[in-house]
Amino acid sequence: MRALRELRLLPLPPGFLVIPGIEVTSRHGHILGLGVREAVPPRLSAQETVELIREQGGVAVAAHPFWLNGRPGSVFHARFDAVEAFNSRSYFLSNPLALRYARKKRLPVTGGSDGHTEEEVGLAYTEVEGKGAEGVLEEIRKGRTSVEGRNVPFCGYLAKALKKAVGFR
Numbered sequence: 782m783r784a785l786r787e788l789r790l791l792p793l794p795p796g797f798l799v800i801p802g803i804e805v806t807s808r809h810g811h812i813l814g815l816g817v818r819e820a821v822p823p824r825l826s827a828q829e830t831v832e833l834i835r836e837q838g839g840v841a842v843a844a845h846p847f848w849l850n851g852r853p854g855s856v857f858h859a860r861f862d863a864v865e866a867f868n869s870r871s872y873f874l875s876n877p878l879a880l881r882y883a884r885k886k887r888l889p890v891t892g893g894s895d896g897h898t899e900e901e902v903g904l905a906y907t908e909v910e911g912k913g914a915e916g917v918l919e920e921i922r923k924g925r926t927s928v929e930g931r932n933v934p935f936c937g938y939l940a941k942a943l944k945k946a947v948g949f950r
């Protein structure tokens with residue numbers, strides 16, 4: 782596997798922690814790998830993708846599992862470490878369905894802004910205690926998280942989706 786590109790980050794303020802991660806397009810939907818440093822090939826099954834993330838010591842999260850653009854239903858094809866119960870780019874019932882599924886299966890939850898622009902970063906987040914990246918990942922595995930967030934305004938989301946669909950960037 783090829784190593785992920787080195788990120789060039791601006792100097793971070795004290796106390797700011799960066800956890801490397803990846804979003805992989807599996808055959809069954811998008812999957813987040815938190816704590817992952819090596820690329821995971823796309824288009825594997827959800828279960829194969831989850832296993833490759835765990836082999837690196839990562840946490841495998843079903844990303845926006847009930848929203849259309851992630852091929853809804855990944856959660857039904859693998860046993861995940863956590864479910865993204867709030868995603869800022871998922872609308873209507875998709876987030877409540879993800880939260881309900883996670884609770885029913887007693888799976889930890891995360892939240893993410895899925896930001897595609899600078900303004901969208903931080904719209905949703907996971908609250909978690911833990912020392913260092915490993916400590917945070919372990920708390921997520923144990924389900925000691927809470928999720929907060931709000932959506933990207935739907936009009937902006939729709940406009941971008943339509944532009945992409947017709948080939949404009």
Ligand SMILES: [Zn+2]
Binds near residue numbers: 844845850851
């Ligand atoms: Zn996605």
